């Protein structure tokens with residue numbers, strides 16, 4: 428069940444067969460034409476869930492206030508500075524940059540310069556945005572921008588840098604700063620087939636909108652949303668190796684990876700006997716990849732006892748495989764000018780993703796259940812990762828990402 432302010436997406440948009448009697452042949456014909464609906468593979472900007480702090484929220488600023496906040500294309504600037512912090516015994520030398528980029532001396536990076544850098548280093552990739560604390564994916568975009576390491580190279584030689592912090596516009600109020608970080612290695616080195624941390628200025632082929640964090644936001648591909656700082660304005664390199672992300676103050680794991688997990692859509696609470704039951708949802712491919720998604724249906728009394736995710740009944744199932752959505756026609760869904768071969772995580776010859784769903788991306792899953800007798804039911808779905816761990820194993824701490832097993836309840840009448 429959803430335990431957060433965002434209720435799970437309701438995604439069954441199918442009519443019923445109606446009350447008139449139909450022959451078996453007619454019913455079969457109708458059934459062929461009704462199928463569970465998948466989510467749009469790329470989420471339109473207006474359909475994303477927004478998770479933004481700030482008072483006022485930075486994307487609500489308009490006119491002179493937006494200009495003053497440097498949140499227009501013309502006024503956007505990025506400062507990059509080094510932390511003078513030292514403290515025994517863990518930080519004996521301070522971080523340094525050969526060249527800081529600052530507003531004060533007019534050297535801060537502007538949008539035309541970032542886009543110019545993109546002509547040589549631009550990357551595109553698919554990423555599901557998900558909040559560590561919300562059990563529904565927020566949306567999936569094709570994000571375009573420049574790797575953070577290429578931007579840092581503008582500062583020349585760095586010394587004694589062990590972490591890189593970033594934050595966005597915060598109404599010039601230190602209490603509103605929302606900052607996140609990556610380690611030096613996570614920023615500078617990318618494993619083959621993996622995705623670099625980058626500064627995004629486009630989503631789904633459009634300039635990044637104010638609500639998505641435009642003009643420029645950071646994207647940390649492998650992590651939850653809190654690392655992907657919106658309205659980016661400051662990068663700060665430090666030799667303090669500890670992770671002091673703002674999110675850590677909320678008892679969250681500040682080194683979280685996206686979790687492989689299935690998220691179940693809401694559906695009708697009452698279904699007529701004889702009609703098919705459609706299970707739909709989305710599966711995110713986290714660090715450990717996706718092997719399959721499975722469902723388990725059980726008939727219950729009208730007031731079922733809640734089952735823990737590790738209850739013997741849940742472990743036993745039986746669990747039955749769901750269908751994963753087929754890969755879309757990439758050429759038709761990617762923005763014009765972006766070839767599938769050029770999307771990171773896609774094979775450069777075949778133009779297909781190296782995994783399905785793409786790693787750190789998501790796709791829909793479906794199942795059709797037929798012939799259910801009248802009664803109350805619980806329908807669960809879980810993912811199984813590439814290591815054969817069934818959700819929520821092997822990392823069930825919900826403060827490193829929500830991956831409890833979701834359940835939908837309904838009655839067949």
Ligand SMILES: Nc1nc2c(c(=O)[nH]1)N[C@H]1C(S)=C(S)[C@@H](COP(=O)(O)O)O[C@H]1N2
Pocket residue numbers: 475476477478479480481556557558559565594595596605638639640651652653654655656657658
């Ligand atoms: N500057 C800033 N960046 C931010 C936030 C914020 O409050 N301020 N929220 C973060 C969190 S917790 C999440 S989950 C994502 C949500 O991204 P979205 O609004 O594009 O869906 O943005 C992240 N980036």
Ligand SMILES: [Mo]
Pocket residue numbers: 478557558559560652653
């Ligand atoms: Mo979040």
